Amino acid sequence: MKRLNKTVLLLSTLVILSGCSLPLQSNDYPAWTTKGILESYTLSDGTSIDGWMGANIGEKISIKGYDFTVNTIEEVDSYQEYKTTDDKKLIHASITITNTIDKEISISDEEFAIVWNLEKEDRSYVYPVKEKTDKETIIKVKETKTIDLLFEVDKNAKKPMAIYYYEQYNDGQKGNKYYIYYK
Numbered sequence: 001m002k003r004l005n006k007t008v009l010l011l012s013t014l015v016i017l018s019g020c021s022l023p024l025q026s027n028d029y030p031a032w033t034t035k036g037i038l039e040s041y042t043l044s045d046g047t048s049i050d051g052w053m054g055a056n057i058g059e060k061i062s063i064k065g066y067d068f069t070v071n072t073i074e075e076v077d078s079y080q081e082y083k084t085t086d087d088k089k090l091i092h093a094s095i096t097i098t099n100t101i102d103k104e105i106s107i108s109d110e111e112f113a114i115v116w117n118l119e120k121e122d123r124s125y126v127y128p129v130k131e132k133t134d135k136e137t138i139i140k141v142k143e144t145k146t147i148d149l150l151f152e153v154d155k156n157a158k159k160p161m162a163i164y165y166y167e168q169y170n171d172g173q174k175g176n177k178y179y180i181y182y183k
Contacts, residue, residue, distance in 0.1 A: 033059075037176050049167075052177040061178055063167055065105055066139070067098045070163050070180040071146070079150045082131065090129075091151040091182075093163055097137075098144040107137045107147065114151040115179070116161040125164065126151055159183055 033054045040051025047064065055061055060069045071094040077083070084090050091114060099105050115125040128149040139145050153161075161182045167175020 033181070040176060047173075047175070049173065049175050052179065054162075055178065055180045057180060057182065059180070061165075061180070062100070063165075063175065063178075064169070065099070065101050066107075067100055068165070069096045070094070071096055073161075073163060073180075073182040082129070082150065084152050087155050088152045089155050089157070091153060091161070093149045093151070094146060095149065095163070096144060096146045097139055099139045099142055102141055104138055104140045107139065109135055109149065111165060112149055113164045114153060114161055114182075115164045116153065116157045116159075118160055118162065118179075124154070124157065126153055 033056055034052075037048055037051035037053050040048045042048050053061070055070075057070050057073060060067050073091060073093045076090050076092045079090055079092055082090070093112070093114070095112065097107060109130070110127045113125045113127050115123045117124045129152050137145060137147055159182060162179040163182070165178040165180075167177075169175060
């Protein structure tokens with residue numbers, strides 16, 4: 001009977017404590033979503049900076065000035081007649097952006113990147129292919145636009161990957177980092 005009680009107590013403790021840990025992180029699955037910004041600090045004006053957030057495709061992310069949602073990420077053989085070399089592969093991302101402030105905003109094609117080797121400190125990344133993306137998109141007050149980005153990555157790059165966005169303000173202040181996972 002004592003042995004049964006010890007076993008039940010041990011199993012109960014494991015179940016209770018398992019809810020307190022971070023999701024499983026391994027070389028095969030190093031990416032997880034968060035319920036908000038982690039490891040940030042707040043400035044005197046209330047701005048949260050220097051943190052990070054993990055999200056899934058289809059989740060809306062609200063930042064200072066606009067909301068964005070990565071609608072889809074997919075590997076493609078070609079895009080608008082653009083093909084890559086044999087040592088590369090193409091990844092297309094569709095991103096919807098909604099202006100949430102009372103002035104127009106400008107989104108550069110280099111505000112988003114794709115990263116892989118997420119389990120390493122020194123991650124690999126590339127910015128969109130310049131020939132196939134708009135250099136700059138103007139989004140008027142309260143307007144919503146969808147942009148398409150094309151990334152050319154090493155053929156050996158493996159999932160999980162992430163669309164990466166790093167907030168940077170006009171005054172030079174760095175914001176938070178956002179990872180939208182492609183698993």
